[in-house]
Amino acid sequence: MLLEGGCHCGKIRYQLVPETPKVVECNCSICTKKGALHLRAQEGSFKVTQGDGEARLYQAGTKIAKHFFCPQCGTHIFANPKRAPLAFNVNAKTLDRFWELLPQWEKTYFDGRSWEPEGPVPVPSSTPFR
Secondary structure (H helix, E strand, O other), X not given: OOEEEEOOOOOOEEEEOOOOOEEEEEOOHHXXXXXXXXXXXXXXXXXXXXXXXXXXXXXXXXXXXXXXXXXXOOOEEEEEEOOOOOEEEEEHHHEOOHHHHHHHOXXXXXXXXXXXXXXXXXXXXXXXXX
């Protein structure tokens, strides 16, 4: 399913075909602060359609992921995990149809606070969050 979305001000727009119809809530410090729900897409399944190259980069001290946001309105749009640099964790809350689609999707939880930077690659839990 082709989905579209963008930042709050409209400067950056994108299209994606998600890997699975599933959103993931992460409890790491940056995901908690920005309030994102992750929707994963692989390279070739995500593209910026407006404002390509405009997104600004933020990396926390661990450099585990590259987080991209709109320089005008500050909306977090997507992230690239260090261990899967060709994957895109899109902020599902930036989808045009987010509230329509959310009830149809599986919702899972990822314990990002326990993610060791040099440890094994974590696997998202299949336990729904509450």
